[in-house]
Amino acid sequence: MLLSAKGLSKSFGGIRAVNNAYLEVPRGSITGLIGPNGAGKTTLFNLLSNFIRPDKGEVFLDGQPIHQLPPYQIALKGCVRTFQVARVLSRLTVLENMLLASPGQTGENFLKVWFQGAKIRQQEQENRAKALQILDSIGLGEKAQDYAGALSGGQRKLLEIGRALMTEPKLILLDEPAAGVNPTLIAQISDHIIEWNRQGITFLIIEHNMDVIMSLCHHVWVLAEGTNLADGIPSEIQKNERVLKAYLGD
Ligand code: ATP
Numbered sequence: 001m002l003l004s005a006k007g008l009s010k011s012f013g014g015i016r017a018v019n020n021a022y023l024e025v026p027r028g029s030i031t032g033l034i035g036p037n038g039a040g041k042t043t044l045f046n047l048l049s050n051f052i053r054p055d056k057g058e059v060f061l062d063g064q065p066i067h068q069l070p071p072y073q074i075a076l077k078g079c080v081r082t083f084q085v086a087r088v089l090s091r092l093t094v095l096e097n098m099l100l101a102s103p104g105q106t107g108e109n110f111l112k113v114w115f116q117g118a119k120i121r122q123q124e125q126e127n128r129a130k131a132l133q134i135l136d137s138i139g140l141g142e143k144a145q146d147y148a149g150a151l152s153g154g155q156r157k158l159l160e161i162g163r164a165l166m167t168e169p170k171l172i173l174l175d176e177p178a179a180g181v182n183p184t185l186i187a188q189i190s191d192h193i194i195e196w197n198r199q200g201i202t203f204l205i206i207e208h209n210m211d212v213i214m215s216l217c218h219h220v221w222v223l224a225e226g227t228n229l230a231d232g233i234p235s236e237i238q239k240n241e242r243v244l245k246a247y248l249g250d
Contacts, residue, residue, distance in 0.1 A: 008057030078170035090149030
């Protein structure tokens with residue numbers, strides 16, 4: 001397993017948002033996480049990436065515990081995430097947004113700015129070339145010099161994924177990549193996910209759009225009221241009576 005979690009719980013006041021949840025994401029898979037509104041999916045993502053500290057439970061990446069690590073260290077270990085509402089820096093250009101995501105930039109160190117100018121310039125050129133290549137691959141190449149704030153909702157989601165790719169991740173956690181995105185762009189995002197997965201990146205995806213889940217995912221986990229309801233291959237989950245009941249109500 002590339003990512004596994006067990007016994008995860010988180011309450012907000014009296015609300016048990018996630019209650020003793022577990023999950024496994026096999027290396028090389030596209031894994032789905034679904035559930036009705038308020039099931040605790042985003043909270044579970046926040047716990048996996050430690051944006052919120054769990055009350056209880058453990059998370060392992062590549063067999064190593066990560067639940068004590070701050071989010072930036074989890075990202076450096078190869079697990080990055082996107083948000084339900086894409087978080088871009090609106091008043092920076094699309095290219096600048098991408099460049100900010102490059103880890104380990106020598107120019108971030110004050111002393112090295114003075115003594116390693118050539119190395120910094122070379123690294124910046126490499127990062128720029130890599131960013132432009134990724135932007136081209138996600139159809140945002142022509143927007144590189146536009147403000148990120150001028151992008152559509154769907155394009156911002158692509159930019160967020162592009163920024164994640166700059167870190168050369170093993171695992172990307174995608175929170176509703178298709179929400180608020182037009183059908184043409186949804187198809188493009190899905191194609192990209194399949195291609196990046198072929199190149200070796202593992203995905204865990206929260207999504208309400210069942211067509212996207214059913215067409216992309218190798219395995220699907222279902223949460224309801226903060227706890228595990230079912231997991232299995234998409235065609236099984238689609239027919240699972242408990243899952244249907246959770247979505248449709250009693
Ligand atoms: P959706 O599909 O609608 O995005 P979800 O499955 O992602 O829902 P969560 O957003 O994780 O569900 O929310 C689970 C429960 O926890 C909900 O009842 C929600 O109101 C509550 N909740 C989530 N975050 C907080 C918070 N920061 N403070 C208080 N309650 C919260």
